[in-house]
Amino acid sequence: MTEYAVVVIGGGPAGLAAAIKAWDSGAESVLVLERDTVLGGILNQCIHNGFGLTRFKESLTGPEYAWRFIEEVKKRGIEVWTDTTVLSIDKEKRVFAINSERGVFSIYAKSIILAMGCRERSKGALNIAGSRPSGLFSAGTAQKYVNVKGWLPGREVVILGSGDIGLIMARRMTLEGAKVRAVCEIMPYSSGLKRNIVQCLDDFDIPLYLSHTIVEIEGRDRVSGVVIAKVDENRKPIKGTEKRFSCDTVLFSVGLIPENELTAQAGIKLSSQTKGAVVDQNRETEIEGVFACGNVLHVHDLVDFVSEEAEIAGKSAADYANGVRGEKDCVECVAGESVGYVLPQLIDRKGGENVKLYFRVRKPIRDGEIRLESGGVTIFSKRKKIFTPGEMESIIIKKEDLAKFDSKSVLSVIGG
Amino acid sequence: MRKRIICTECPLGCEVEVELTNGEVSNVIGNGCIRGKIYATNETLSPKRMVTTTMRTDNGVMVPVKTSIPVDKTLVFDVIKLINKSTVKLPIKIGQILIKDVIDGVDIISTACLE
Ligand SMILES: Cc1cc2nc3c(=O)[nH]c(=O)nc-3n(C[C@H](O)[C@H](O)[C@H](O)COP(=O)(O)OP(=O)(O)OC[C@H]3O[C@@H](n4cnc5c(N)ncnc54)[C@H](O)[C@@H]3O)c2cc1C
Ligand code: SF4
Numbered sequence: 001m002t003e004y005a006v007v008v009i010g011g012g013p014a015g016l017a018a019a020i021k022a023w024d025s026g027a028e029s030v031l032v033l034e035r036d037t038v039l040g041g042i043l044n045q046c047i048h049n050g051f052g053l054t055r056f057k058e059s060l061t062g063p064e065y066a067w068r069f070i071e072e073v074k075k076r077g078i079e080v081w082t083d084t085t086v087l088s089i090d091k092e093k094r095v096f097a098i099n100s101e102r103g104v105f106s107i108y109a110k111s112i113i114l115a116m117g118c119r120e121r122s123k124g125a126l127n128i129a130g131s132r133p134s135g136l137f138s139a140g141t142a143q144k145y146v147n148v149k150g151w152l153p154g155r156e157v158v159i160l161g162s163g164d165i166g167l168i169m170a171r172r173m174t175l176e177g178a179k180v181r182a183v184c185e186i187m188p189y190s191s192g193l194k195r196n197i198v199q200c201l202d203d204f205d206i207p208l209y210l211s212h213t214i215v216e217i218e219g220r221d222r223v224s225g226v227v228i229a230k231v232d233e234n235r236k237p238i239k240g241t242e243k244r245f246s247c248d249t250v251l252f253s254v255g256l257i258p259e260n261e262l263t264a265q266a267g268i269k270l271s272s273q274t275k276g277a278v279v280d281q282n283r284e285t286e287i288e289g290v291f292a293c294g295n296v297l298h299v300h301d302l303v304d305f306v307s308e309e310a311e312i313a314g315k316s317a318a319d320y321a322n323g324v325r326g327e328k329d330c331v332e333c334v335a336g337e338s339v340g341y342v343l344p345q346l347i348d349r350k351g352g353e354n355v356k357l358y359f360r361v362r363k364p365i366r367d368g369e370i371r372l373e374s375g376g377v378t379i380f381s382k383r384k385k386i387f388t389p390g391e392m393e394s395i396i397i398k399k400e401d402l403a404k405f406d407s408k409s410v411l412s413v414i415g416g
Numbered sequence: 417m418r419k420r421i422i423c424t425e426c427p428l429g430c431e432v433e434v435e436l437t438n439g440e441v442s443n444v445i446g447n448g449c450i451r452g453k454i455y456a457t458n459e460t461l462s463p464k465r466m467v468t469t470t471m472r473t474d475n476g477v478m479v480p481v482k483t484s485i486p487v488d489k490t491l492v493f494d495v496i497k498l499i500n501k502s503t504v505k506l507p508i509k510i511g512q513i514l515i516k517d518v519i520d521g522v523d524i525i526s527t528a529c530l531e
Contacts, residue, residue, distance in 0.1 A: 047480035047527065048468045061468055063480050063528040067510055147470055150478040175469060175496050195424035199465065202422075203489065386428050 004031045004079075005321040006314075007095050007109035009086045009262065012041020014294020015115035016069035017307040021314030022113070023076045027321050030078045031107070033097055035085040039073070040066030041117055042295075043303065045144045048168055050195070054304035065303060086116075089266045091287055111289045111317035114263055114277070115310065118256040118295040120165075129216045135223035139165045139253035143172065152176050154249025158226050159183045160214050162190035162197075163390070164301065166253030171200035173251075180206045181245040184228050186213045186235055189364055191390035193301075213237060214250070223248055256299045263292070273341035274298040280330050280346040281355045282316035283309065289320045298343050298358070301392060305358070326350060331405050336373075336412030338362055340389065347397075347405050355397040357411065361387040365415045370395055375406030387413055421459050423452040432456040463489040469496055471514060471524070472503045479508050479530050484523040495519055507531050 005027040008015045011034030023030045038044060043051070046062030053059055056068070073080065084099040095107045120138040137145075137153055143165065145151045155178050159166045162185035170180045183201060188211045190197060201208055209228060215237050216227040230241035258276040268285045269278045276297040277285040283293050293313035294306045319325050330346040340360040347355060357372070365387040372380040372395070379401050387393060417436040422429055428448055434456050435443040441460060444453045458464070464486035470478040487495055495518060504514050508530045515524035 044528075047470060049466050049482060059466070061480060061482055061527040064510065067528065147480065148478060150470060150472060150476075175467075175492070193424075194422060194427065194429040198422055198424050203465070388427060391427055 001094070001106060001108045003108040003110070004029045005109075006030045006111045006113060006317045007107060008032045008113045008115055009089075009095070010034060010041065010115035010117055010294075010296070011036070011039040011080065011082070012115060012117050012294065013043055013066060013069060013303050013306050014117070014296070014310040014313075015041070015113070016066070016073055017310035018113045018115055018291075018293055018314035018317070019078050020069065020072050020076065021311040022111075022318040022321075023078050023314075025315045025318035027111075027318035030076075031109075032073070032078060032080045033084045033086050033095070034080065034082045037082055039070050039080065039082065042140075045140070045147045046168075047147045048172075051303050054302065055307060062303075069307070086262060089262055089290070091266065093287075093289055109289075110321035111291065113310075113313050113317050114285075114290065114292040114296050115294050115313075116259045116262065116296040118258045118299055120252075121255040121257050122252065128214055130218060131220060133217070133219040133221055133223050135219070135247075135249045136217070137249065137251055139169045139251045142169055142249075142251050146172055146176060152178060154178060154247070156181060156247040157249045157251060158214070158228075158245050158247045159251045159253060161185065161253035161255070162192050162208060162210075163253050163255065164192045164196055165256075166251065167192045167196040167200040169251055169253065170206050171204065174204045174206070178249075180204070181247055182207050182209055182228065184209045184212045184214060186211070186231055189388075191388070193390065215242065217250060223250055226250060256295065258296045258299065260296060263296070266290070271341065271345055273335060274343060278345045279343070280328070280348045281312070281344045281351055281353075282348070283313035283344070284316060284320075289317075291317050291320075298341065301390060305392065305394075332408045333357070333372075333405070334408065334410055335359065336410035338365060338368070338387075338413045338415060339411055342411045347402065347409070349402045349405055351402055352399060354399050355402065356394050357397060358392055358394045359411055360392055361389055361413050364388045365413055368413045368415045370411070370413055372397070372409060372411045374404060374409035377404060377406075379404050379409065419460050421456045423447060423455050425451045425455050434460045436460065465489050465492055467492055467495050468527070469499055471499050473508065473530065474503055474505050477506075477530065479504065479514075480527045481514060481524050482527050483518075484513075484525050485521075487519065487522050491519055495522070495524075499524055 006022040043062035043066040051065040218225040225246040229237040291313040293310040329349045340362045430448045432447045467483045
């Protein structure tokens, strides 16, 4: 069987950055497997700008950001097989895949990097009254239609969900001549960036209904309208607050979920909070030599951090393949008060390097204290003016402090 | 005249109030820092936006494009109309100028390579 030092599954920004770093860290051979015809992943359809502000200090569009990494891949001896779908992986680190040239085939890898990205949640659509007429799309699918295929899915639009993809699509459809009647958000706040609320909604006088949801979709063959209603604290619609909008299209932007079928099948433990693999700071999963990074691990809002995380995984994968790695001593790190998740979930006390801990808060908090405690000792504490669930936060744990981690540590944000 | 502007320069999102006297900014309040003052002044006097959209190529596929510089907010729809009226020939290189001077010295630039 063919053997590679490092096999990367997925050629989006995570897979590309991981492959480059693995190569630069001395991996003998690196292979990227991508199911699409082109590299770049979701970035190919994200034609708006705002990417790369942290990494390149420039506001790039999605395709431009991807291009910088594709160019770097080309400069190296990294092999790329596109139009190749990975079907499964196993504990022996065999990768089973399919493409038209080779049919179904398998490859043995010393290290595997999982970088399959995420897909959109569609559940939000399930509990709404009415039949299922055409004209219902997830926002990401609509984005692909408009930006890649050049086809406008509808003329009068209502959007459910005010995350960034929903906001970006409100502007995009408007620019192409559609009328966006309303954006409806079940929470009392939007999880989207402020900049997107201003530039995608306010610029075009598109109303944002917070604490509202769609209660009915009208129309038999094609959507003809929706009814929205205000919700109470328990997110239950309040009778008498209904409003009707006529529209031929409804976009759902109700969140992303890591694409982990391969991971789960291989028997790798997933976190119920992130829906991605449980990893240590090297992004190593439960199976030795299998690493994960990018949106398949936890949903990122900024691609800059995807690249950063992917480089950690790329380096670790190369080190593992080259046999340069010491023993591990992992302890748990969990989400405490107001924190939705912490990543990595495991801290290797023998890691020997500073550790960047990523986390998200569960609700907006003003003037909060980030506190990391272990065995009654505060390892880290810092105040910050504002926290929002839409923005991933991070803190750096100094390598000297790794020894202070007890069997279980808790990261909290204490409000007020 | 007073205008309320939400500063988008950082996640704090301060509500900044700009006071205009005879078309000039006479006072800015509510900004948490200097960046907010600059932002709110620009947003009041001449709001500008980068335009990103797609343009049709001669074989029907779309190529993503952007304006070379931010354009006046009021001209955004005009720029889109002009782009939608044109088609470009393949192949296209990233960074290539696809329409020179589409409006007021603004060029339309490709943001991807297409064979
Ligand atoms: C609609 C949208 C808008 C965004 N806007 C912004 C923004 O404005 N600014 C910003 O910084 N970030 C933004 N982001 C976030 C950022 O783009 C993503 O976090 C980033 O692209 C994730 O990279 P990834 O490589 O993990 O996943 P992806 O880009 O999804 O790449 C995963 C790749 O894996 C491939 N794949 C999956 N399964 C298999 C398999 N079994 N076999 C082979 N290949 C497989 C897929 O085809 C895909 O190419 C946005 C994200 C989305 C979805
Ligand atoms: S004014 Fe300063 S502190 Fe306030 S949102 Fe703008 S940049 Fe942030």
